[in-house]
Amino acid sequence: MGVGNLLLKDEGVGIHVIQALQDSPLPINVPVKIIDGGTSPDVVHLLDGTDKLIVIDAVEGGGHPGSIYRFRANDVTMDANIFTSLHQIGLLDTLNMMEFIGSKPKDVVIIGVETKEIDWGLELSPELEQKIPQIIRVVLQELGRG
Amino acid sequence: MRHIVIDPVTRIEGHLKIEAVVEEGEVKDARSSATLFRGFELILQGRDPRDAQRLTQRICGVCPTSHSTAAALCLDSAFGLADKIPDNGRIIRNLILGAAHIADHILHFYHLAALDYVDIAKVAKYEGNSPGLNSIKKFIERGELGPFFPRYEGDYRFPDEVDQQLAAHYVEALAMRRKSQEMLAIFGGKMPHNVGIVPGGVTAVPTVDKITSFLWRLNEVRDFIDSVYLPDVLTIGEVYSDYFQIGQGCSNLLSYGSYELDGKEPNLTRRERLFKQGTLSADLNLGKLNPSNISEEVRHSWYASSTTGRNPSQGETRPDEGKDGAYSWAKSPRYDGKVYEVGPLAHVLVTYASGEPTAKALVDSTMARLNVSTAALFSVLGRHIARALSTKIIADSMPGWLLQLKPGEPSYIEYIIPDEAQGMGLTEAARGALGHWLEIKEGKIANYQVVTPTSWNVSPKDDRDQPGPIEQALMGTKIKDSENPFEIVRITRSFDPCLACAVHLVTPKGRNLGQFRIS
Numbered sequence: 001m002g003v004g005n006l007l008l009k010d011e012g013v014g015i016h017v018i019q020a021l022q023d024s025p026l027p028i029n030v031p032v033k034i035i036d037g038g039t040s041p042d043v044v045h046l047l048d049g050t051d052k053l054i055v056i057d058a059v060e061g062g063g064h065p066g067s068i069y070r071f072r073a074n075d076v077t078m079d080a081n082i083f084t085s086l087h088q089i090g091l092l093d094t095l096n097m098m099e100f101i102g103s104k105p106k107d108v109v110i111i112g113v114e115t116k117e118i119d120w121g122l123e124l125s126p127e128l129e130q131k132i133p134q135i136i137r138v139v140l141q142e143l144g145r146g
Numbered sequence: 147m148r149h150i151v152i153d154p155v156t157r158i159e160g161h162l163k164i165e166a167v168v169e170e171g172e173v174k175d176a177r178s179s180a181t182l183f184r185g186f187e188l189i190l191q192g193r194d195p196r197d198a199q200r201l202t203q204r205i206c207g208v209c210p211t212s213h214s215t216a217a218a219l220c221l222d223s224a225f226g227l228a229d230k231i232p233d234n235g236r237i238i239r240n241l242i243l244g245a246a247h248i249a250d251h252i253l254h255f256y257h258l259a260a261l262d263y264v265d266i267a268k269v270a271k272y273e274g275n276s277p278g279l280n281s282i283k284k285f286i287e288r289g290e291l292g293p294f295f296p297r298y299e300g301d302y303r304f305p306d307e308v309d310q311q312l313a314a315h316y317v318e319a320l321a322m323r324r325k326s327q328e329m330l331a332i333f334g335g336k337m338p339h340n341v342g343i344v345p346g347g348v349t350a351v352p353t354v355d356k357i358t359s360f361l362w363r364l365n366e367v368r369d370f371i372d373s374v375y376l377p378d379v380l381t382i383g384e385v386y387s388d389y390f391q392i393g394q395g396c397s398n399l400l401s402y403g404s405y406e407l408d409g410k411e412p413n414l415t416r417r418e419r420l421f422k423q424g425t426l427s428a429d430l431n432l433g434k435l436n437p438s439n440i441s442e443e444v445r446h447s448w449y450a451s452s453t454t455g456r457n458p459s460q461g462e463t464r465p466d467e468g469k470d471g472a473y474s475w476a477k478s479p480r481y482d483g484k485v486y487e488v489g490p491l492a493h494v495l496v497t498y499a500s501g502e503p504t505a506k507a508l509v510d511s512t513m514a515r516l517n518v519s520t521a522a523l524f525s526v527l528g529r530h531i532a533r534a535l536s537t538k539i540i541a542d543s544m545p546g547w548l549l550q551l552k553p554g555e556p557s558y559i560e561y562i563i564p565d566e567a568q569g570m571g572l573t574e575a576a577r578g579a580l581g582h583w584l585e586i587k588e589g590k591i592a593n594y595q596v597v598t599p600t601s602w603n604v605s606p607k608d609d610r611d612q613p614g615p616i617e618q619a620l621m622g623t624k625i626k627d628s629e630n631p632f633e634i635v636r637i638t639r640s641f642d643p644c645l646a647c648a649v650h651l652v653t654p655k656g657r658n659l660g661q662f663r664i665s
Contacts, residue, residue, distance in 0.1 A: 006204050007186050039204060040338030042253065044320060045327040068665045097257070100281045100317045120189045138664065 001043070002056045006122065010115035013128050014056040017113075017135050024136055028143050029046075043094055044103070052087040053095075056135070058115045060141050063115030065127040068138055073108055104117035109142055111135065147176075148628050152635065162604060162643055164616075166634055168625050173634070176620035178604045178615070180476035183512050187463045190594040195221060195563055195586050196345065198594055202582065203339045205596070208644050209244065212575035213582075213596070214343045215404075219414065219581040224569025225561045226411035234557035235347025236409045240420075240471070241360065243573070244470050244540045247413040248328035248367060250576035251490070251537040252375065254642045255431045256319035259311060259530065262636050263382050265302035266294050268309040270341060278317030280308060283570065298630035303385050315374050322370045325363045332360050347558035352551035361548055368541045371534075381533040383477045383516050383527050393637035395619035396485040397428035397524050399603070402435065402581065404574035405543070412594035414572045420543055421493040421536075422500040422576055425481065426596035430499045434633060437570060442477040442597065446606040449477060454609055458583045459568065459594035478605040480613060486601045488578030488616040489641060490536040491529045491538040495520075497539075504542070508535050510544035529640040553641075565589050575599050605639045617639055 002018030005011045018036055026032050035046050035057075047053060061069050073092060079136060098104040116125040124130075149556045186205050199217045203210040218239065222228045245255055269282045304312070327337045333350045334340030342348045350356070382535075403422035415423050415435045416554040425433035426619075442461060444454045450464040451473075458479075466472075480486070497505040512531060513519065522528060569584040579601030585593040605614035613621065614640055623633050 007201060036336070036339065038210070038338040040208070040210065042208075042249065042323065042327065042338070045331070045337070046322040048324065068664050090615060096285070097320050099285065100278050101320050102277060102281065120186055122189065 001046070001053060003037040003039070005039050007120060008118050008127055009121045009123060010113075010128050011064055011118045013058045013115065013123075013135075016124055016128075017056045017132060017139070020132050021136055021139065022137060024140075027140065030143075032143060042129050044098055044101075047098065047105055048103050050105040051079060052107040052109070052143075054139060055108065055110045056139065057110060057112055058118075059112035060124070061114055063114045065114055065125060066102075066131040067114035068135060069112040069114070070138070070142070071110055071112065073110065077108045079141045110140065116146050118119070148236065150625075150628060150631055150634065152631070153190070162499050162637055162638070164380040164620070164634060166625075166630055166631070168631075170626075171622045173620050173625060176617045177473055177606065177654055178614060178616045178638075179474040179606060179619075180604055181602075182510050183219045187594050187596065190591045195224065195584065195589075195591050196481075198582070199344060199585065200589060202594075202596065204647065208250070209246075209575045209577070210339050211243055211284075211334070211337070211343075211578070212573060212580050214340060215243050215530065215573045216575075216596075217581040218343050218345050218571065218573030219573060220569040220584050222569075223414070223561065223571065224567040224584050224586055225345055225565075227346055227559060227561055228414070229408050229410050230559050231342070231347050231406075232556045232559060233409055234352055234551055234555055235453070235559070236406045237550055237636065238333045238348040238350055238557055239353065240542060240547055241406045242340060242348070244544055245326050245330035246337070247332075247540055247576045248537055249323045250372075251323050251533050252326070252370075253320050253492060254576070255375065255530065255533065256316045259639050259642075260316065260378070261294060261297060262632065262639060263386055264301070264312040265315075266308045266313050266316070267659055269313045271306060276317075278315055278663060279314050282317065284315060298635065300627055300630045308381070312378060315378055316489050318374065322367055325367050329360050329363050329367070332356050342364070344558070346561050347556075349558065351557050352553050354553060355645065357548050357551060357553075361545065364541065364544050364548075365479070369543055371538050373443050376534050377536060379530055383594045386518070386527065387440045387518075389526040389636065390516075390518050390528065391525065392623060392633060393526040393529075393619040393640060394524045395487050396532050398428040398481075398484055398486045399495055399512045400424075400435075400486035400488050400579055401426075401493040401496040402572040402574055402579040403493065405494075405540070414570070420497075420539065422497045422502060423572075425486065426492065426496050426499055428521065430495075430520060432496065432499050437572065440479060440581070440597070441483070442479050442601075443608040444477050445611075446472050447474050448472045450496050451535075457571040458581060458597050459570065459585070461583065461593070461597075463595070464523055474604075474606040474635045475603050476604050476606060477597075479602050480605075480608055480610040480612075483610070485605075485608070485612050485615060485618065486602060487494050487641075488599045489532070490576075491523065491532040492578060493574050494532040494536050494539070495523065505535070505539060508538065526636050526640040529642075533642070552660055563589055577644055578602065586652055598644075604643050616643070 002014030004014040150165045150166045165177040202213040327332040330337045335340035403419040403423035406420035411417040423435040450466045498509045567586045571582040581597045583595040
């Protein structure tokens, strides 16, 4: 699932990756759902019955633009400072809430991409644009981990 | 004197800062400031007008469906289609928007607002078999309190078993939100950011399968609204009845109306709608809606002063960060130069005062049950009650709409994009009046302006220094415990503010994720 705001340049990197993934062959033999989570905190209905959730999102992790991170929700203190906008807090709350109805994905991995510029615009910064194939490889590897 | 700053106000959508000056236990002054910048209008300029439909949905994940509705109405009017949308298209739009609003109202009440009244920590004492409650209990035992904290301590008034029952409903409400989102996706294709609503109608055609699958989910959701949601709101109303006297606000209400009941009237201010259009004063005096009375003032907002006082059709978004005297990124929308509150309270009471029989019966019976007058509805609890009644009115209208659908007939009409045109789309988002304004030149967007409901409610002081609706609702409020200012957050959250439309420009502090870097 890609999340982020497509209108805020690098903030939308998760959505750009998802759009590119839709055109990539998936080299594994399990059903995969590609989800555009957009800016919504309300994704319970999309994640139901998911074994493994891979979230692709923009982060401010202190590295160079385009740096790729892989972590789990409980690896970091989830507060407003990690992610680049506020809707992801809703996503994490949503995952907690899914636990209450017994439908939380068994495994949640977050692939974070360091942003360069967050401002009005539909294009990614060149540093992130050229990283898209690599991010997709990371996501596909993650899928392969089962 | 004590200066209380709540930043951010939690359990709302987006980022809002509330400052209150409390003297001798009473709020003397209040400032509500949106700390996020809204400027997406700038990226629409020069684009194909149809892009507004796709892009405005992306400004917010909470009301994308309302933005898509407002954009479609706006483009319909610019393209000369406002009286030509096929009935199937008109009705399916109602169903998509309605499903979104039902989900949103349930989310707001159970997952954001109720926790101000329900002590969910008491679930730790629960000894029983409910899987939902036991998973909350485990969660609390692990010390992971994400969705519930931070919160204030003290004024929780229910006995343990009522708190636990309401917590069980919190879990049940999650399932109902999911059902409503599924309803939305049946005709909208997907949620978030539906692809169903487009200028000219909708992309989905009604089939018996879709109608049936919508209906069985709707029946379950209606049952929840009648037997759980409404009774729970009344339970809070009975035990926290002092909140009928708290958070009155400006007492001027404004509704654009929503849900099209007629497809032949092109003028949105005159069209027959489920929720009626108009203004309402505290003595229930109705006024006709005239959109040319709307202006946006920026004296205390970080926008260029030369842009103040304009109607949104001539609006301009020119940021002026750090402007003297400014304290918010929200502009101050005003109607006839006066302060107006928007939201379910406005659209339900305007509909009530218009004499619409269903709304009238519902509001009257609720007031009788709680033994309160219409004046008491201008309050924290009045807003929650109106939101619940709005949910019921929408859900109860849907079976009739489904029956009016005609499989085999079109739900969309072709159109030509004009070189020069103006458009206006007015509807109600879950949190109140939402307007889109468009000007097309040489076949492209020359100007696009959006005035969101939260802009009305969280607006800062205007050009004449009149405080905005939330600011007015806070002023004069008695604060029992300034360490735990429940009153301030309860008042603020009763407006269901959503600042996700106002995305960004908080400077992130950054955080070192270095050890997780893989490339």
